[in-house]
Amino acid sequence: MLLTIxxxxxxxxxxFFALSYKALGIVKQLKDAKHAGYKNTGLWTTHYTMTLWxxxxxxxxFVRSGAHLEAMKETVSLARELRTLTVEANAMPDWxxxxxxxxxxxxxxxxx
Numbered sequence: 735m736l737l738t739i740x741x742x743x744x745x746x747x748x749x750f751f752a753l754s755y756k757a758l759g760i761v762k763q764l765k766d767a768k769h770a771g772y773k774n775t776g777l778w779t780t781h782y783t784m785t786l787w788x789x790x791x792x793x794x795x796f797v798r799s800g801a802h803l804e805a806m807k808e809t810v811s812l813a814r815e816l817r818t819l820t821v822e823a824n825a826m827p828d829w830x831x832x833x834x835x836x837x838x839x840x841x842x843x844x845x846x
Contacts, residue, residue, distance in 0.1 A: 759801030
């Protein structure tokens with residue numbers, strides 16, 4: 735199985751409302767997707783997600799379609815930084831572990 739951890743740092747607290755609107759569509763899309771688990775946490779301008787996938791095909795089908803694809807197109811207007819990490823895992827770690835993993839090994843994309 736694959737675990738994907740995502741961190742999004744918003745450009746400002748006001749971007750939270752746009753992020754929340756996008757997240758509603760993504761969560762709805764997740765309900766129909768084949769995945770083994772999902773959770774999120776965040777406050778102010780820092781938000782995390784964790785998703786556990788059965789295989790790479792199911793993960794990529796989700797990422798490259800629907801509300802998630804549309805939200806990715808708008809990341810540059812919302813975020814100052816995005817970090818992602820996908821690793822082999824049988825279960826989701828606790829948040830302390832997940833945050834350490836993405837801080838250490840996450841792929842970083844910065845926006846102006």
